[in-house]
Amino acid sequence: MADTNNPTPPKRPLVEVRDLNVNFVSREATVRAVNGVSFDVMPGEVLCIIGESGSGKSVTMRSLMQLHPKKRTRITGSMRVGDHDIMALSDKEMNAVRGRVISMVFQEPMTALDPVYTIGDQIAETVMRHEGVSKAAAMERALELMQMVKVPSPERRLKAYPHELSGGLRQRAMMAVALSCRPALLLADEPTTALDATVQIQVLIVLRKLQEQFGMGVIFVTHDLGVAAQIADKVAVMYAGRIIEYGSVKDVLLKPKHPYTLGLMASTVHGQNRDQDIDAIPGSPPDMRFLAPGCSFAPRCKLAQPECLASFPEPNDHGNGHMSRCFRTAATTPAMEMGIA
Amino acid sequence: MTDISAENAALIPAPQKPVVRGYWGNVWNKLRYDYVTLFFLGLIIAIILIAILAPWIAPFDPNKSSMASRLKPPGFKHFVLGTDEQGRDILSRIIWGGRTSLLMGISPVLFATIIGGLFGVLAGFAGGRTNTAIMRTMDVFFAFPSVLLAVAISGSLGSGMVNQMITLTIVLIPPICRVAETATAQVRTMDFIDAARASGAKTPSILFRHVLVNVMSPVLVYASTLVSASILLASGLSFLGLGVAPPTPDWGLMLSTLRQSIYVQPLVCALPGVAILVTSVAFNLVSDGLRQAMDVKA
Numbered sequence: 001m002a003d004t005n006n007p008t009p010p011k012r013p014l015v016e017v018r019d020l021n022v023n024f025v026s027r028e029a030t031v032r033a034v035n036g037v038s039f040d041v042m043p044g045e046v047l048c049i050i051g052e053s054g055s056g057k058s059v060t061m062r063s064l065m066q067l068h069p070k071k072r073t074r075i076t077g078s079m080r081v082g083d084h085d086i087m088a089l090s091d092k093e094m095n096a097v098r099g100r101v102i103s104m105v106f107q108e109p110m111t112a113l114d115p116v117y118t119i120g121d122q123i124a125e126t127v128m129r130h131e132g133v134s135k136a137a138a139m140e141r142a143l144e145l146m147q148m149v150k151v152p153s154p155e156r157r158l159k160a161y162p163h164e165l166s167g168g169l170r171q172r173a174m175m176a177v178a179l180s181c182r183p184a185l186l187l188a189d190e191p192t193t194a195l196d197a198t199v200q201i202q203v204l205i206v207l208r209k210l211q212e213q214f215g216m217g218v219i220f221v222t223h224d225l226g227v228a229a230q231i232a233d234k235v236a237v238m239y240a241g242r243i244i245e246y247g248s249v250k251d252v253l254l255k256p257k258h259p260y261t262l263g264l265m266a267s268t269v270h271g272q273n274r275d276q277d278i279d280a281i282p283g284s285p286p287d288m289r290f291l292a293p294g295c296s297f298a299p300r301c302k303l304a305q306p307e308c309l310a311s312f313p314e315p316n317d318h319g320n321g322h323m324s325r326c327f328r329t330a331a332t333t334p335a336m337e338m339g340i341a
Numbered sequence: 342m343t344d345i346s347a348e349n350a351a352l353i354p355a356p357q358k359p360v361v362r363g364y365w366g367n368v369w370n371k372l373r374y375d376y377v378t379l380f381f382l383g384l385i386i387a388i389i390l391i392a393i394l395a396p397w398i399a400p401f402d403p404n405k406s407s408m409a410s411r412l413k414p415p416g417f418k419h420f421v422l423g424t425d426e427q428g429r430d431i432l433s434r435i436i437w438g439g440r441t442s443l444l445m446g447i448s449p450v451l452f453a454t455i456i457g458g459l460f461g462v463l464a465g466f467a468g469g470r471t472n473t474a475i476m477r478t479m480d481v482f483f484a485f486p487s488v489l490l491a492v493a494i495s496g497s498l499g500s501g502m503v504n505q506m507i508t509l510t511i512v513l514i515p516p517i518c519r520v521a522e523t524a525t526a527q528v529r530t531m532d533f534i535d536a537a538r539a540s541g542a543k544t545p546s547i548l549f550r551h552v553l554v555n556v557m558s559p560v561l562v563y564a565s566t567l568v569s570a571s572i573l574l575a576s577g578l579s580f581l582g583l584g585v586a587p588p589t590p591d592w593g594l595m596l597s598t599l600r601q602s603i604y605v606q607p608l609v610c611a612l613p614g615v616a617i618l619v620t621s622v623a624f625n626l627v628s629d630g631l632r633q634a635m636d637v638k639a
Contacts, residue, residue, distance in 0.1 A: 065539055071469075099541035106539075112532040116554050125550070126540040177540060 013040035014185060014217040015064070020077035022059050022068070022241075029289040033059040035241040036077070041234075043184070044215040046208075048222060048232035048249070050264070054285055056241035057221040061187045064219075065102055066094050082184050100130045103178040107190040109170035113162035119146075119173045120158030126180045145176040150206050168199035172206065179210060186211070188220045192227055204231055225268055229253055234321075237261050240286050240296035242312075247322030257316070257324035259301045295326070303328040371634040378630025381623040388620055392439035399433040403590045414606060423609040425595065426602050431609055435616050438590040441502070442620070445575030445584075445591075446568045449509035454564040457514040461521025462556055466529060466548060476522060482515040491574055495583040505584045509571055520563045524556040558635050565628035569621030576617050592617050 022034035034056040041047045049057045062068055063075055064086060079086040084097050106112035113122060123145055124138035133141075139158070146154035149172040162170055171191060178186060188207070192200040208231055211218050222228055228235055228249065235252040237245040237260065245258040256262045266279040283300035286292070294309035295301070301308065307327055315323045372378060391398060400419070407428035415423040415431075422431040464475040482490065491512045498504040528534065529552065537547050576593025578584040585591045587598070595613040603610045 067535055067538060095541045095543055097541075098539055104536070104539040106532045106536055108532055112536045114533040114537070114551050114555070125542075129541055129546075174536075177536070180540075 011042060014043040014045075014082060015039075015041035015219070016078075016080040017060075017064070018078045020060065020063060020079060021075065022056070022063050023074040024068075025072055025074055031288045032291050033241055033288060034063070035291070037238075037241070037243050038077075039236055039243060039246065041185070041217045041219060043217050044212070045233045046211060046218040046220055046231055047234045047236060048220045048228040049236050049238055050222060050225065050228055051238035052223055052285060054288065055238040057223075057238055058189050059241075060238075061104070061189055061219060061221055064185075064187060065098060065104060096130075099126050099183070100181045101183055102185045102187060103181070103183040104187040104189065105171075105174050105178045105191045108194055109167055109174050110162075110194070112174055113170060113177075115162055118159050118161055119165070119176075123158075123173075123177050123180050126177055130181045141180065142176070145180055146173070148179070148210060149173075149176045150202075151176075166199075167195050168203060171195060171199075171203055175203075175207065175210075179214070182214060183216065185217045185219070188218060190222055191220075193222070193224070200227070201230075207231065225253065225264060237264070240291065241288065242296065242325070244297065244326070245324040247318070248320065251318070251320060251322040255318075255322075257318055257322070257329050258297075258326045259303050259328065260297045261324075301328075303331050368634045372630065375630050375634065378627055378634075381626045382630075384619070384623045385627060388439060388623070389443060391436055392443050395437045395440055399430075399436045401430040401433040403429060403433040403437040404588050405429065413609075415608060422612055423606065425599055425609065431595075431612055434590040434595060435592070435613060438592045438595060438613065439616070439620075441585055441589060441591040442572055442575065442593070442617070444502075445505060445509065446572035446620070446624070449506055449513055449571050449575075450564050450567050452506075452510045453513035453517050453567070454560065456510070457517030458521045458556075458560050460514070461518040461560075462525045462548075462553060464518070465522040465525025465556075466552060468526075468529075472522070475518070479515040479518050482512075483519075487512050487570075487574065488577060491578055492581065492583060495578055500583050500586055502585050502589075505575060505578055508578070509574060512574065513567055513571060517560065517564060517567070521556055521560050524559045525552060528552050528555045562628055562632040562635065565631060566625060568628070569624040572617060572621050572624070 017040075018038045020034055020037045021032075024031040024033055037056070037060055039047065049060065051057045059068075064079055064081065066086065066089070068075070075087070077087075081097070082101055084093075084101060086094075086097075089097065113119070117125075120139055120142045123142035124135060127133065127138040127141050128135065131138075142158055143154055146157060151157050151169055151172050157165065157169065157173070162173070165173065171194075175191070191207070192203055195203060204227065207218075210216075218231075220228075220231055232249040235245075235247065235249050236243045237252065237258065239260050245252055245256065245261045252261060253265065256265055260281070263279070263281040267281060269278065272278065281300055286296050286299070292309065293311060295304075295312055298304040298308040305328065313325045313327045315325050316329050317323060318329075407424075409428065410418065410424050411426055411428040413424045413428075422435070425431055425434065460475050460479075464472040485493070491508050494511055495505060495508040498508060534547060534551055537551050542550070572592075575584060576591070576596065579591045579593030580597040582597070585594060587594060592613045596610075596617075599606075599610040599613065
């Protein structure tokens, strides 16, 4: 992805994930949650992973943080964040990376904060753990962070318990915890899904601003295309544990090449006539326990042909880093123009 | 926007500063208006004080018998609540009996909470084989009705106060262990545990700072409901002759010996039972009130 016209040497990506496979093993079955995912995130870049429930978005992110239970998870491939080879780290080293180099914002602000401690205590806990400062200094830092994430009257909110705050404030408090040690990479697992639309945009604005200010890399998981359009630099579309389309936000959302992305775009509300039904993609995602060898989307795809069921397509390059994995890419563009996909 | 806010600034009342309280401050604030709980809390404190101060409060020696005044009704001469089959003052014996009964109510629950709670948290947090080993062992104890189990253990250990305490502790461990295990298993899957791990917390830190603290309140509340059960069970054991040995005053033992005189002096016979009833109801209602007050989310 090196830009040859740029006189400065190409920067090394902050995150490099290569051929990541995550399988959940139980006595009855093996769930192939992630199948050969590769992507890069440059420092100061926001990558949005889009996909429906069960497409492997969250699993990919949790793998980056080694949050899966070891006994039941088989992970192969390579992951590098900064100078850390995630797969090679010991538990102890991983603990030092978590929260300091990589940190995470969770989906449910209701349950992601411990109900028995005040917000201030929870922020201070992380600061004290990684920087070994006194409680008083940590609380000062907590106050600073609360101001940074734009919590009104932060002094009072520091002493509040999570249940005393609204969802939006809680999510900001969660962000304050995540940002407390200035991580190089922030993982955000649908952080705005549980919030209503007005609060959602406020949280996104704060997140984007802080991301620019800190120069953080962000991996943002969502199933909301609107949110992705607002925050992303790059977009990766996942389906059945694979990235099926990847590129800049403009390329992917405006010139989608994969029939699945096309279908996603068609199923959003965008000024259709009142009486017109929204196009939905027929069928449902495949069972991850029994994945067929071919393109996983083929059974639901209007453009599918026999070859689609035989093998999984190799990446097609559409220029400018825009990639899609589909045999029928040539057919998708006319399909979009006809508005039928 | 600025001009409007400047104009209206005077009209908008200054926001009232909300009171910020700590956890126990919140608990007390909720408890303050719960008059039933407060009343029974006062009653429990009174019962405990009376039991502690028994040597000074009791009008007579609880073991001094008098053949002349056996099984007299309440108000006979200077015996406010009457006398038992050996002519001992019932009031004094109830006051002194509170000592053994409260001891039997509270200390086994305390020991069982510590032991059962530890095993429960361990089982819930570790999961897998550890969980199976601990919880299936507990299930063995669950197979017996608690009274039967208590009688069996107590029968093999022999009577006496220490043995009774050991018996009750063993009987109370399985239910507390199960509550602790369930609460831990619930807390373990919560996002904040993952969030703590994601912010770099080590396992012991997660266990003590996040799991234990969240498990504590349901376990403590459940344990407080067991105090009355423990008093009843202890009284039952004494009643069967497996608890404290006579002539030590104990509510259950008194009930047992007075039982034979129920047709002669029914009111006097019922009095130790009334003491047991009042104490266990008080403990039950207070634990109910505490559960509501200690629920952070309410």
